[in-house]
Amino acid sequence: MAVPESAPQRIADARDRFAALEPHLRPDELRARVAELDAAMGESGFWDDQDRAAKTTAERSRATRRLEIHDQLASDLEDLEGLLELADEDDDLAEELVEQLDSVEKRLADLEEERLFTGPYDAGDALVTINAGAGGTDAQDWAEMVLRMQMRWAERRGFKVDLLEASAGEQAGIKSATFRVEGDHAYGLYGAERGVHRLVRISPFDSQGRRQTAFAGLEVAPVVEEVGDIEIRDEDLRVDTYRASGAGGQHVNKTDSAVRLTHQPTGIVVACQQERSQTANKETAMKMLYAKLVERAERERQEEIAKEKGEAQDVGWGSQIRSYVLNPYTMVKDLRTNVETGNVQNVLDGDLDEFVRAWLLQQAGEAEAAPAE
Template sequence: MEITDLKRDLQTIATRLGKTQDYLDLPALNAQIHDLEQSAAQPNFWDDQTSAQKTLQRLNDLKSNLEQMQQWQSEWEDSSAIAELLEQEDDQTLLEEAASTLQRLERDLDRWELQQLLSGQYDSAGAVLTINAGAGGTDAQDWAEMLLRMYTRWGEKQGYKVHLAELSEGDEAGIKSVTLEIDGRYAYGYLKGEKGTHRLVRISPFNANGKRQTSFAGVEIMPALEENEIALEIPEKDLEYSTFRSGGKGGQNVNKVETGARVVHLPTGIAVRCTEERSQAQNKEKALTLLKAKLLVIAIEQRAKEIAEIRGDMVEAAWGNQIRNYVFHPYQLVKDLRSNVETTAINDVMDGAIDPFIEAYLRIVDRES
């Protein structure tokens, strides 16, 4: 990089920072922070704990935005000062340092601008991601396990905590179903577009004749919500509970006692399993919370007046319903059928590099809204 390139990048980022400051409206931001701090200082602030927690979360979000803006501004000023020094004295080390700072600033601004598209009610929440093997037999179960690895890697690269909540192993290989809890801000907002059927085309490792096989897996996404955040009441008569041995690796109690819990919402047929906790009662409670979150998201998406209207949201993981194709043979290509974003770097995608698909989907939704 030359000094002229550095100065050009400084100007570009200065323009973007200016737009960001205008968007945030810093005077109004400071005023909001002051008002919320005043509210939090009142003696009766914690009388309503739910309201208090929401206020503190809002306060922390606003402070985080302000601190982030101040940090970006400071980094830009430091880089600008370096550019002035380089006008007088050539120093490659300083030039590289400033260039590296501006590259990081650009990435941060890209991510921040993308987050502004996440304005849904639950977009800032963590995510609960469920993968179910669809049509394709053993290959589909193997495909479900490959997707599990892909989303786990994606979450880890984002700095999120990824926790395996429930897993049902395949008969010969792979998995029949799995539920992941992805803990981190905006995890649901980023992943909500991953909901749908994912189609794999490859030479089957389970076919002795080496034939090409097409298989499917369904992905469901819902926000990770606490029970007190879900304003949804389900009549007890609409619920069916069952228990089972959790099984799996490790743990003696879960393999000998029926600690796993399954809850079915009878009007829709939607079922949720949980084996995460050590006791049946805890798993039953957790499964009910997950079921409520799933029903709530579906109701919001379809603007359903009654939960009984949501049956149409369920999509079979089979031909004609896919949102994305992953082709391993006869060529290598991953293509999203909604945004037409595609890449031949299939190994990177399976290692968690799905951000281009996520970003393209969010921008499409933003344009259509």
């Protein structure tokens, strides 16, 4: 294949984009931090404190990964210049040039996406909860579809996903489910999915084949390892234990160790049935509860700021964000950004990047337009 005429300009643009990202990537700071962590890991008795060791090794892994991304991009950009000179006379090299240029542009886009995250917890992991809304059995079936869609999206991005709890519906689907997503900027990304998801389709549960509308809500909370100012008192907790079972036996193996915690002052309920022991499930549930209390406090802070500025209030995740229409036509439309597609099946299979990126760009634009504090 011939070298595309656009290749030299695309390479020049990629170089400019990479240069603009350097202050964000901070490779020199990362190298210094990795050296510090290596020194700490080499100290006598480092592994005696397992919690500290786990946090240190996790931070080193993240820093090393970001350095590798930076260094590989820098190397690939250098290689592109050489490939461009040779590709005119070699079709195989021309094809390699195009493939590498596509790869470089994709990785640059991913790094540019990271710059859109500004929240205090955006870089960390997330707890995602799906709840069936109005619509009876259809809503519970839809909630399970949303659960599958969201978990598949996480997996497509290379995140680790653990289903912590799933409550089966009476006839089909789920009443609720919570899963943890581990990966860079998981919480920041899932902020784009927080809200009510609306489905319109011919109901498979209606004997007359009528069109039905169903709703499912998505909540997201940051995973916060360090305990801060929020206090959870024993007298504020109601602890229930029950026999764990997944939705239809699909998700979670049956045990006798499931734990449900109700935080009575706020009404927040969390549950965990993933672990083998009741003690381990309670420990995980406490972390889930703390995460939700942190998210609640952050949301209330943002609402108070908006109120002081005289801005219209958005009722957290109670607002409808996206419609999925399967009948009388097929379309998924985000009601915040107006991004839409007719390829509904791809979206239901976890292809959410276009919707998420549009929302992140919209949020970044609004933040830049806002007056300084």
